[in-house]
Amino acid sequence: MIQAENVSNLIVNRIYGLKMGIKRRKTRVVKVGNVKIGGKNPIVVQSMTKVATTDVGRCLGQIRRLADAGCGLVRLAVPTGADAIALSKIVAKSPIPLVADIHFSPRLAIASIEAGAAKIRLNPGNIKDRKDILRIIDAAKLHGTAIRAGVNEASIRDLKNEVVPEAKRVSLMLREIKKYVRLFEKRGFTNLVLSAKSADTVRTIEINRAISDTFDYPVHVGLTHAGLPEDAKIPSAIAIGTLLAEGIGDTIRVSLAGGSVEEVRFGLRILGSLGLAESDEPELTVCPTCGRCKVDVVRLAKQVKRSLRGVSKPVKVAVMGCIVNGPGEAQDADLAVCAAMGKGYIYRKGKKIATMGEDELLDALTAEIKKL
Amino acid sequence: MIQAENVSNLIVNRIYGLKMGIKRRKTRVVKVGNVKIGGKNPIVVQSMTKVATTDVGRCLGQIRRLADAGCGLVRLAVPTGADAIALSKIVAKSPIPLVADIHFSPRLAIASIEAGAAKIRLNPGNIKDRKDILRIIDAAKLHGTAIRAGVNEASIRDLKNEVVPEAKRVSLMLREIKKYVRLFEKRGFTNLVLSAKSADTVRTIEINRAISDTFDYPVHVGLTHAGLPEDAKIPSAIAIGTLLAEGIGDTIRVSLAGGSVEEVRFGLRILGSLGLAESDEPELTVCPTCGRCKVDVVRLAKQVKRSLRGVSKPVKVAVMGCIVNGPGEAQDADLAVCAAMGKGYIYRKGKKIATMGEDELLDALTAEIKKL
Numbered sequence: 001m002i003q004a005e006n007v008s009n010l011i012v013n014r015i016y017g018l019k020m021g022i023k024r025r026k027t028r029v030v031k032v033g034n035v036k037i038g039g040k041n042p043i044v045v046q047s048m049t050k051v052a053t054t055d056v057g058r059c060l061g062q063i064r065r066l067a068d069a070g071c072g073l074v075r076l077a078v079p080t081g082a083d084a085i086a087l088s089k090i091v092a093k094s095p096i097p098l099v100a101d102i103h104f105s106p107r108l109a110i111a112s113i114e115a116g117a118a119k120i121r122l123n124p125g126n127i128k129d130r131k132d133i134l135r136i137i138d139a140a141k142l143h144g145t146a147i148r149a150g151v152n153e154a155s156i157r158d159l160k161n162e163v164v165p166e167a168k169r170v171s172l173m174l175r176e177i178k179k180y181v182r183l184f185e186k187r188g189f190t191n192l193v194l195s196a197k198s199a200d201t202v203r204t205i206e207i208n209r210a211i212s213d214t215f216d217y218p219v220h221v222g223l224t225h226a227g228l229p230e231d232a233k234i235p236s237a238i239a240i241g242t243l244l245a246e247g248i249g250d251t252i253r254v255s256l257a258g259g260s261v262e263e264v265r266f267g268l269r270i271l272g273s274l275g276l277a278e279s280d281e282p283e284l285t286v287c288p289t290c291g292r293c294k295v296d297v298v299r300l301a302k303q304v305k306r307s308l309r310g311v312s313k314p315v316k317v318a319v320m321g322c323i324v325n326g327p328g329e330a331q332d333a334d335l336a337v338c339a340a341m342g343k344g345y346i347y348r349k350g351k352k353i354a355t356m357g358e359d360e361l362l363d364a365l366t367a368e369i370k371k372l
Numbered sequence: 373m374i375q376a377e378n379v380s381n382l383i384v385n386r387i388y389g390l391k392m393g394i395k396r397r398k399t400r401v402v403k404v405g406n407v408k409i410g411g412k413n414p415i416v417v418q419s420m421t422k423v424a425t426t427d428v429g430r431c432l433g434q435i436r437r438l439a440d441a442g443c444g445l446v447r448l449a450v451p452t453g454a455d456a457i458a459l460s461k462i463v464a465k466s467p468i469p470l471v472a473d474i475h476f477s478p479r480l481a482i483a484s485i486e487a488g489a490a491k492i493r494l495n496p497g498n499i500k501d502r503k504d505i506l507r508i509i510d511a512a513k514l515h516g517t518a519i520r521a522g523v524n525e526a527s528i529r530d531l532k533n534e535v536v537p538e539a540k541r542v543s544l545m546l547r548e549i550k551k552y553v554r555l556f557e558k559r560g561f562t563n564l565v566l567s568a569k570s571a572d573t574v575r576t577i578e579i580n581r582a583i584s585d586t587f588d589y590p591v592h593v594g595l596t597h598a599g600l601p602e603d604a605k606i607p608s609a610i611a612i613g614t615l616l617a618e619g620i621g622d623t624i625r626v627s628l629a630g631g632s633v634e635e636v637r638f639g640l641r642i643l644g645s646l647g648l649a650e651s652d653e654p655e656l657t658v659c660p661t662c663g664r665c666k667v668d669v670v671r672l673a674k675q676v677k678r679s680l681r682g683v684s685k686p687v688k689v690a691v692m693g694c695i696v697n698g699p700g701e702a703q704d705a706d707l708a709v710c711a712a713m714g715k716g717y718i719y720r721k722g723k724k725i726a727t728m729g730e731d732e733l734l735d736a737l738t739a740e741i742k743k744l
Binding site for chain 2: 021022048049050051052053059075076077078079083101103126152153154155156163166199201202205224225226227228231232233234235237238239241242245246255256257258263266269270273274275283284285286287288289290291292293297298301302305318319320322324325327328329331332350
């Protein structure tokens with residue numbers, strides 16, 4: 001039997017030869033500049049600039065801050081010809097590939113492709129003439145530009161241009177996307193990412209499951225118009241998290257009526273929670289406390305968190321308040337403290353290394369943290 | 373074709389006769405005092421008291437605040453005989469059924485059942501003697517007490533009492549639970565809720581999927597030892613949200629190293645995001661803004677949110693910054709504003725009712741909100 005205390009769980013799992021974690025659904029690889037979306041490539045976090053694209057300086061500032069935060073692709077709205085011209089200047093200086101957000105105008109789609117957008121986001125449903133869509137596809141093919149073809153729940157209508165009841169929207173969105181894919185494939189274009197956006201958590205999950213069941217193109221996942229950050233974060237975590245946990249999603253965007261960098265950080269936290277992104281931050285496991293607990297675990301945990309500031313390694317630290325699960329959680333932690341029955345225990349890699357008074361725990365753990 | 377603008381979506385969906393939303397997996401109904409868990413009963417949000425159970429007054433204060441917040445069941449730790457005696461006093465005055473949290477001691481399990489706990493939480497793995505488990509089961513049967521039988525990842529060991537590698541834990545937890553269920557069923561006891569807790573998001577999802585695939589007993593879902601609220605909320609929303617979105621979970625507990633009421637509020641928000649709990653709070657849809665946006669949508673949204681304070685109806689309000697999705701989102705909203713191309717538009721139930729200058733939007737919408 002392996003001495004699990006002495007080797008990391010990862011190694012143990014390798015020895016056992018067992019797969020763990022989320023099995024991502026198989027998708028094709030789509031190239032967006034030097035970023036690859038789909039297949040086994042890391043899930044790309046996206047965001048958008050939130051100032052006029054004509055404001056080249058501020059856009060570049062936002063893009064650089066986003067790239068620093070871990071953003072892999074940035075989208076910019078291109079609602080006018082002036083924005084397309086500005087886009088070419090921004091592309092020239094951007095540290096990461098850019099996506100042009102296009103609505104209604106085939107002219108601006110083609111101008112954005114020529115301006116060097118690595119991908120354009122297109123809702124083919126709002127380009128009226130089929131011939132125009134084919135012209136856009138041809139331009140994208142010529143320039144090696146990827147296309148995100150998608151539909152937004154807010155834009156779907158029935159044949160009489162009337163509002164579609166909620167229960168029919170998922171199937172209608174899927175029908176639209178099928179139509180687009182047929183059009184693209186018929187033109188020999190497969191550098192395609194698919195998306196369907198809704199402000200509703202459940203329908204977002206349902207339409208993306210349906211897309212993923214139907215196609216093997218990479219899927220762009222996110223909740224749209226989710227609201228102010230305090231309202232939008234929970235439904236976004238649930239919608240994006242559920243899909244990722246089911247193996248769906250090759251690129252994500254958290255949509256917040258707030259800062260772009262906040263969108264990226266939150267997206268990375270969703271990925272991190274599911275083991276889909278690496279982290280260089282310590283992880284703090286804390287018991288929720290109950291009637292068994294004789295010390296102020298929450299206070300101790302906050303103090304430990306303060307001691308962990310400045311540690312930029314993905315270490316696991318556990319702060320536990322009783323013997324029921326304390327020693328168990330300690331096994332998985334690089335360092336753990338457990339306060340139980342009037343005594344304090346310190347664990348390193350699951351091994352008890354010291355016993356002391358409860359009031360000495362913090363200092364002892366802080367000393368151990370410094371050794372990390 | 374139905375004039376969808378004039379009838380609520382719910383009615384339209386009824387007319388269309390289509391089912392929407394999450395399909396919950398079929399589970400048996402378990403009675404916990406006057407609360408029913410499982411089947412088509414509403415998903416019950418739980419929490420725990422966070423002071424010594426012997427402190428009857430403070431426990432009752434916490435329980436009342438939890439019940440007011442929407443908590444359906446409260447669990448209390450019973451680590452000593454004095455706690456069991458206190459429990460009987462708390463049961464007598466509690467507005468909602470109580471659950472006794474038992475570890476190691478068959479004596480305290482039986483004392484808690486006799487004290488009037490509506491359910492006990494038992495980890496049969498930490499009751500050494502099989503005969504003792506049977507005595508507990510018999511006592512629960514006699515008193516009509518439900519049992520949550522569960523396992524905690526931190527407590528599982530292999531046959532040599534050694535740490536189990538992560539990749540083997542889900543199958544080992546399931547094996548344990550199968551063993552418990554066999555024991556309970558053999559004794560003719562089926563008033564059973566199952567649970568398996570882990571501090572890991574992905575394994576929490578996996579073990580609960582496995583439990584739900586294997587049994588039709590109601591499932592208690594939650595992430596354990598998730599940490600301080602700022603760290604615990606995202607993984608909790610993802611783990612619990614994913615399972616609920618897959619139809620799994622009849623009762624949930626958000627475990628935060630923080631206040632119990634915060635646990636309940638957060639649990640209810642998870643349910644609300646998935647349409648699994650009713651809300652009497654307004655819902656604010658806001659576009660995330662981009663380069664197309666010519667007004668300060670975030671500022672406007674914050675002002676609208678302030679105007680909505682005091683409104684305790686589940687109205688939907690949308691604040692949108694351009695014409696791409698503005699009118700579309702307006703369709704689903706009771707009220708909407710859309711600022712686009714230098715003008716402001718107000719929508720009521722999807723119908724444009726006024727056009728004005730952008731700077732007049734807030735006052736006009738506030739006046740509409742007052743009419744709600």
